[in-house]
Amino acid sequence: VRVFIVHAHHEPRSFNSSLTREGSAALKAAGHEVVVSDLYAMNFNPVSDRRNFVTTRDPDYFRQQTEEIYAAEHSGFASDIQAEMDKLFWCETLILQFPLWWFGLPAILKGWVDRVFAMRRTYGGGKYFDRGPLAGRSAMCSLTTGSMAPVYSDNGINGDLSMLLFPIHHGILYFTGFRVIEPFVVHAPARLSEEERARQLAGYRERLLSLSSAPIIQYPKLEDYDENWVLKEKQVGRSTTA
Amino acid sequence: VRVFIVHAHHEPRSFNSSLTREGSAALKAAGHEVVVSDLYAMNFNPVSDRRNFVTTRDPDYFRQQTEEIYAAEHSGFASDIQAEMDKLFWCETLILQFPLWWFGLPAILKGWVDRVFAMRRTYGGGKYFDRGPLAGRSAMCSLTTGSMAPVYSDNGINGDLSMLLFPIHHGILYFTGFRVIEPFVVHAPARLSEEERARQLAGYRERLLSLSSAPIIQYPKLEDYDENWVLKEKQVGRSTTA
Numbered sequence: 001v002r003v004f005i006v007h008a009h010h011e012p013r014s015f016n017s018s019l020t021r022e023g024s025a026a027l028k029a030a031g032h033e034v035v036v037s038d039l040y041a042m043n044f045n046p047v048s049d050r051r052n053f054v055t056t057r058d059p060d061y062f063r064q065q066t067e068e069i070y071a072a073e074h075s076g077f078a079s080d081i082q083a084e085m086d087k088l089f090w091c092e093t094l095i096l097q098f099p100l101w102w103f104g105l106p107a108i109l110k111g112w113v114d115r116v117f118a119m120r121r122t123y124g125g126g127k128y129f130d131r132g133p134l135a136g137r138s139a140m141c142s143l144t145t146g147s148m149a150p151v152y153s154d155n156g157i158n159g160d161l162s163m164l165l166f167p168i169h170h171g172i173l174y175f176t177g178f179r180v181i182e183p184f185v186v187h188a189p190a191r192l193s194e195e196e197r198a199r200q201l202a203g204y205r206e207r208l209l210s211l212s213s214a215p216i217i218q219y220p221k222l223e224d225y226d227e228n229w230v231l232k233e234k235q236v237g238r239s240t241t242a
Numbered sequence: 243v244r245v246f247i248v249h250a251h252h253e254p255r256s257f258n259s260s261l262t263r264e265g266s267a268a269l270k271a272a273g274h275e276v277v278v279s280d281l282y283a284m285n286f287n288p289v290s291d292r293r294n295f296v297t298t299r300d301p302d303y304f305r306q307q308t309e310e311i312y313a314a315e316h317s318g319f320a321s322d323i324q325a326e327m328d329k330l331f332w333c334e335t336l337i338l339q340f341p342l343w344w345f346g347l348p349a350i351l352k353g354w355v356d357r358v359f360a361m362r363r364t365y366g367g368g369k370y371f372d373r374g375p376l377a378g379r380s381a382m383c384s385l386t387t388g389s390m391a392p393v394y395s396d397n398g399i400n401g402d403l404s405m406l407l408f409p410i411h412h413g414i415l416y417f418t419g420f421r422v423i424e425p426f427v428v429h430a431p432a433r434l435s436e437e438e439r440a441r442q443l444a445g446y447r448e449r450l451l452s453l454s455s456a457p458i459i460q461y462p463k464l465e466d467y468d469e470n471w472v473l474k475e476k477q478v479g480r481s482t483t484a
């Protein structure tokens with residue numbers, strides 16, 4: 001299996017970095033191909049603007065999607081963006097490795113999405129969700145949190161984790177076609193003992209080596225929606241199901 | 243009233259930019275004080291790392307919160323961060339102006355939060371939510387979306403907008419103490435007629451000039467949670483209430 005890990009942490013000695021390093025090594029040892037984009041090490045620029053492109057459709061008014069469509073037709077993406085797109089379409093499994101910062105992706109990873117997930121390459125022209133350009137691939141978030149699990153439950157103070165991750169799972173990954181694997185979550189790694197950290201790392205290696213049988217989050221298909229993109233049959237609680 | 247607008251759009255001619263420009267002018271004309279951080283114009287760096295600080299607590303292992311606590315005690319924040327913090331504590335009302343990108347904040351604005359909302363300045367040491375350091379202030383998201391309103395309903399394909407905004411409203415703004423005003427949302431401005439755009443701009447000016455009576459999103463207080471940060475009395479659907 002071809003695995004693409006996008007890694008977003010600024011400290012090489014962090015638990016996130018251990019997850020990527022050990023996970024990557026375990027996958028390679030089992031014969032898989034692994035490519036890692038270590039965004040901090042690459043000094044990846046997360047600010048989406050005209051530097052996403054080498055082409056210009058409209059020099060007077062910058063409409064990002066218009067420029068994306070034009071760039072998609074004219075090989076007009078900047079080399080740093082094109083390189084990430086190539087990895088995205090090369091892989092069979094995408095893994096986003098990150099600490100949950102302010103209940104979402106660290107900016108360097110959010111900007112990787114903002115810039116790389118361009119219209120007409122990763123979505124658009126009727127290609128969304130189960131019909132998305134990345135359909136047939138799977139994706140998983142591997143993340144750490146700052147607090148313990150109960151805090152991320154429905155009545156916990158931070159809210160249900162599956163709800164917090166819905167914009168990423170459904171809005172980014174499923175939107176472009178990925179099957180979304182249940183996330184691998186380590187709560188508050190800074191508070192864990194060495195044994196517990198080792199156990200979590202072992203659990204992560206195990207998860208990575210059995211991704212083909214990992215649980216998939218079930219979402220409606222495009223055909224389940226009407227012409228206004230509203231579900232034909234109401235599915236109560238759909239949006240927070242993970 | 244002292245209003246701080248954080249503006250995140252790369253095109254000065256965009257509808258987002260019109261909202262900030264006209265909103266700001268209307269506030270000033272009514273005698274309010276307005277400060278705008280135009281993140282793209284400022285070339286704001288959204289990548290959180292050691293450049294957040296001029297002090298160093300641990301040169302070998304970068305733990306961001308540890309460095310934030312140390313910097314808070316030693317005036318150790320980098321000048322670009324300190325300047326934004328000063329505006330944050332100067333204001334009585336914070337407005338985040340942005341297009342919803344990938345169901346969340348554009349990276350340049352997410353990184354503004356990642357870097358500026360530092361521990362021991364905007365939260366921590368028992369100061370969270372209604373007891374947060376920014377308590378007594380109010381905050382509002384003013385955003386544009388790519389699609390029409392039904393798409394952001396509970397059975398719409400993108401999910402309920404209040405759920406998508408929960409990580410920002412509850413996790414960032416209320417977490418640090420702000421009262422959260424119901425968002426001002428313009429759906430799909432690119433598809434609106436000139437009249438409709440003008441009507442939306444007028445609606446925004448009106449909202450800004452009546453912020454003191456604008457609807458506030460009601461969240462539980464810190465005292466409603468037990469020692470595990472779980473609600474003492476279950477409030478069904480709390481987390482998606484907006």
